[in-house]
Amino acid sequence: MDNPDRTPIGVDLGEYNLYTACPATMPDWTGAYRISGDEICAHLDDLRERVAVLLASDSDRDTVVAYVRQRRAELLETLDGAARALCEYASAYDRPVLVTEDNHYEPDLWAWLTDPDAHRGTAWLLAMAHLRLRAVAAEYAVEVATVPETHSSQECHRCGVIGDRPQDKTLRCPNPDCRVDRVHADYNAAKVLAQRYHPGQRCTYRSPPPVTPGERPALVADGGPPQPQPDDA
């Protein structure tokens, strides 16, 4: 997948920002692109509330299923519209490749609707947003690649050191030699993913600096499988 003539564009998926896209070569964030997740999250919350009311009522199962099916189709239209906007953004670049995390799991809308412990993003939204992005990108003949997700939302795009999140949407780089202080976490993650398209680049699998030599984490070779870290959860 290492094609030097391509333009890798990292795509971070989330609830606050449904899609955040940034090319690896972007010197700053002026050309980055984001699509808010507010609207679709509000729809999903509303759907869960309405289904709870229906399930507690005398409605028969077929009525509930038909209602969910119709609302699901509307949700997919919203996702496809966002994915099309993203593909049009990407198409302005020369031979773009959308680079996403390699997490694959099955979207389960019923889990979100009926399991009180289900998380909106992990149960359905992000998995489906990923699937729809791949499908829509195929219509646009835009290539999609996946790269390991390990620490992609935590490491600084510039120096590779693991940062901290003093606020939810901000990543702070603790490296005194790095000129990045605080960056928007979603833009940073998108750029890290884009950089990982070319194996061997600085950002591949950089672990946080050990506190003491005895706590040095296991080294991982470029391109090798990521080792589980205690803070992966």
Ligand SMILES: [Zn+2]
């Ligand atoms: Zn840094």
